[in-house]
Amino acid sequence: VVVDAVDVDGLTVLHYAAGEGHSSLPLVSYLVETAGLRADTQNHSGLTPLHLVVEEKRGAMDTIRYLVENQEADLHVEDAEGRTPLCVALQCYATDNAAYLLSKMESVDEEALSLACAYKWGYKYPWRIQKTVLEKYAFGQGQCEL
Incomplete structure (x- = not known):
């Protein structure tokens, strides 16, 4: 089996595994640690496995943490x-x-700032998200002092 093959969009098996979200950690960790696939591989549209797994609303946190903390995505x-x-x-x-x-x-x-503060389709982000984005944007731009 060729695990580093890509499809016509440049997606690897790691992209597909990460996109499964809720059940992907065992396969994602195997593909990275044993099969040697790079966790930061981008497809033709620039998407990484992390881009795909963060779309999942439930059950993907273990995989997200693995990519961020163990693989330094x-x-x-x-x-x-x-x-x-x-x-x-x-x-x-x-x-x-x-x-x-x-x-x-x-x-x-x-x-990120505009997305977090936008009010779209009747959805408003919780204040904790908006506040954190605002703070990190302002601090990152050097416009706020503690």
């Missing part, structure tokens, strides 16, 4: 549309995933 990597994993989590209203990513980031970009 780049939290600021952007896809072809300029979206970081945090932006993807915010767009998918995966608030627990967004909160976790925020806890690991020192600063955020303008895209």
